Amino acid sequence: MDYVKKGAWSPEEDQKLIDYIMKYGVWNWSHMPKFAGLSRTGKSCRLRWINYLKPDLKKGPFSMEEVEFVIRMYQSLGNKWSAIAKELPGRTDNEIKNFYHTHLKKHLGTKVEVKPKSRKKAKQIEMSIQKKPLITTCPNIQGPDDQSLDFTNSSSSSYITFDENYDFLEISYQDNDVTSIVNQVHDDNIVILESNPDSSTSSSSSVDLHINDFMDVSVHSSNVDFWLDLYLAADNLKI
DNA sequence: AACCGTTCCAACCGCAAACGG
């Protein structure tokens, strides 16, 4: 049998693979296809089973908890997708990798420079960040009342404030007090912060993170191209 | 309706690691 099928799996092929594995289990991926009546490579069968057909897979969009977990794991492990997947039951390495590339990648690139006032403070911040790092993300997010939180054309300062646990407190922007909106974003939610990647052409798009004496953290930028978005955990969140 | 650019993910590929004779 020389012909090897490639591309999308048909429902019939899926069923053959499921039936075979349910009956005989996985014993040898490379030999199994011909016994299962499949014109596929073992590699293709393995991938199809592991990433799609296995019964204990969780289907559907990532929950907020899963998103947060993936972000934190990525920030501590990097692109160790299988290691991350092991800690996230029901999600495969491929799924997490796809999720990262489609939803997170473009938002995680910006480094925020921390300029603590003292060495002690620096250590505190370092530990705090390890525990609960600043996270990033999505442009053009809709606020709770469908208010679009668009900071793209900022020509003034923006502040975002966290408490000593790095929990989000408030945000102020120009003359507009958006605290009322933000207050609806609850503690469990992730606040995302980044400079606009599209503004990379501009000469000085730095963002400074200032630690004040109260151990609050505020982010300040007077750069025209700086923008902030909030990544809301509300049910209407689209990611 | 037709076209076109973008988004997204299933599935591919190459390579590395693990296995086993």
Added chain:
DNA sequence: CCCGTTTGCGGTTGGAACGGT
């Protein structure tokens, strides 16, 4: 230890679906 085979991993991509004009 060696070497062929199998399994596992991470980067990449083809094309379907979607959204805008």
